Amino acid sequence: MEEEFCSLSNVLKTEKNKGLWSHVDAADVQDFSEAVVEKVLAFQKTHKSYRATPLRSLDALAGELGVSKIYVKDESYRFGLNAFKVMGGIYAIANCLAEKLGLPIEALSFEKLKTKKVREQIGDLTFISATDGNHGRGIAWIARELGLKSVIRMPKGSSQRRLESIQAEGADVAISDVNYDDTVRICEQMARENGYLMIQDTSWPGYEEIPLWIMQGYAAIAKEISDQLPEAPTHIFLQAGVGSYAGGISGYFLHKYPDAPPKIILVEPNQADCYFKSFEQKDGAMQSVGGDMATIMAGLACGEPNRAAYAFLSKYSYGALSCSDDVTALGMRIYGNPLRGDDQVISGESGAVTMGALYLLCAEAGFAADKNKLAIDDTSRILLISTEGDTDKQSYHDIVWKGRYPNLIGKSRDELNV
Incomplete structure (x- = not known):
């Protein structure tokens, strides 16, 4: 044979x-x-x-x-x-903003989150996330639609075309020299040091909600x-x-x-x-x-x-x-x-x-x-x-x-x- x-x-x-x-x-x-x-x-x-x-x-x-x-x-x-990734990001971000506003999610709509009054209550806010492309683009898209900022970091070997798609949404985006899990850790550190709000779909002790x-x-x-x-x-x-x-x-x-x-x-x-x-x-x-x-x-x-x-x-x-x-x-x-x-x-x-x-x-x-x-x-x-x-x-x-x-x-x- x-x-x-x-x-x-x-x-x-x-x-x-x-x-x-x-x-x-x-x-x-x-x-x-x-x-x-x-x-x-x-x-x-x-x-x-x-x-x-x-x-x-x-x-x-x-x-x-x-x-x-x-x-x-x-x-x-x-x-x-x-x-599909945006389906997770849009709901997580809405809940984060609902908490800041002291309102239940049922009282909010995406259009309401875009209003001048809500923007003034939220203040200057930056989301950060690690991604291979799809999740980060979704976060950057949501942030841009809400008039907020986003910082996205991608793991070693990520596609330049996917980076450009995220960049087109107005994000501060770069490719790291480490794998995905280590890029998540880099983002977590950046969030702590800069007061960014991390929107990540993996969990660790203290980061579950x-x-x-x-x-x-x-x-x-x-x-x-x-x-x-x-x-x-x-x-x-x-x-x-x-x-x-x-x-x-x-x-x-x-x-x-x-x-x-x-x-x-x-x-x-x-x-x-x-x-x-x-x-x-x-x-x-x-x-x-x-x-x-x-x-x-x-x-x-x-x-x-x-x-x-x-x-x-x-x-x-x-x-x-x-x-x-x-x-x-x-x-x-x-x-x-x-x-x-x-x-x-x-x-x-x-x-x-x-x-x-x-x-x-x-x-x-x-x-x-x-x-x-x-x-x-x-x-x-x-x-x-x-x-x-x-x-x-x-x-x-x-x-x-x-x-x-x-x-x-x-x-x-x-x-x-x-």
């Missing part, structure tokens, strides 16, 4: 979580109840640009892969910013999905990163379906797979990943989990997938070149990894055991969220048009001319 150039285990690895469940304790996810998330979404809807993003049903692909349904939430339409608000902001996406879905999903594939987005989405669905919860499957780049490595541990102890975390999935290049998110994701996630970059490149091409009858989705590097992983699980014989481990069959109704569009258009073209990061499964060295 010819040697495979890229072995299956180097492309995608599956780890089934050891902390499985058949019922969800409402206390674990009470911060994502229907009442809470309705309040969150009610505020987000006060922005004049709010629109629920589309939910696609890829029926032809579902038939091709042998599952009942594949639903995809397309976040490239979110507030004109081409990514704002990350929770951001998670609740993300949970509003799940509420939108629930309103759009004709039936409950059996599986939800979620990009992990620090876990705040996955926590917000899964928190809502776990609270909504406590007696028949969907299987939550976390998906990460293999250079930043802190949840996967945590699930590998016999005791499930939280693990961190260091180094440069060099991956094209920049939005997921986070090595330290959000502790609050980890507390219930480690309990209720069904499994985790660790993926090489060519998995998300495959997903980008599948979304961009749909089967006849399915809608096209323009999905970026961090948005498409769940699609690439699902395709491999269902279409490649070498992953049959992994597919069975995750209980995927012809009755499965699978929900994916494309979290970003082509936020770096040149990179998107290089991958989808020019074939950068080809999927190498099953190709011999001779076939690849290696």
Whole structure:
């Protein structure tokens, strides 16, 4: 047998979580109840640009892969910013300002926050955040709309095009010479030294409230999905990163379906797979990943989990997938070149990894055991969220048009001319 150039285990690895469940304790996810998330979404809807993003049903692909349904939430339409992140930032910032004003969030709207009277009460305020691009652009956009300032720092290796997008929103933005987690620490120090207000979706002791608000902001996406879905999903594939987005989405669905919860499957780049490595541990102890975390999935290049998110994701996630970059490149091409009858989705590097992983699980014989481990069959109704569009258009073209990061499964060295 010819040697495979890229072995299956180097492309995608599956780890089934050891902390499985058949019922969800409402206390674990009470911060994502229907009442809470309705309040969150009610505020987000006060922005004049709010629109629920589309939910696609890829029926032809579902038939091709042998599952009942594949639903995809397309976040490239979110507030004109081409990514989901602003949903967390807008709610967190509103809550911070509500506290300063001594008002409940229900008494505020985005337009009211822009009034001269509120601006005078708030005073001169600067937000700061670490980001690979999408979160920082959202924070900078909100700050500009409110007439406030923002300072954004990006980790080593960040895209110049994403920096320019943030700069266009009026932010003080620069790329650091350290990874994401260390860039967060730099921002935290700058916030303390300069009196900036930090808006970050990861938590540490003493910094838990704002990350929770951001998670609740993300949970509003799940509420939108629930309103759009004709039936409950059996599986939800979620990009992990620090876990705040996955926590917000899964928190809502776990609270909504406590007696028949969907299987939550976390998906990460293999250079930043802190949840996967945590699930590998016999005791499930939280693990961190260091180094440069060099991956094209920049939005997921986070090595330290959000502790609050980890507390219930480690309990209720069904499994985790660790993926090489060519998995998300495959997903980008599948979304961009749909089967006849399915809608096209323009999905970026961090948005498409769940699609690439699902395709491999269902279409490649070498992953049959992994597919069975995750209980995927012809009755499965699978929900994916494309979290970003082509936020770096040149990179998107290089991958989808020019074939950068080809999927190498099953190709011999001779076939690849290696």
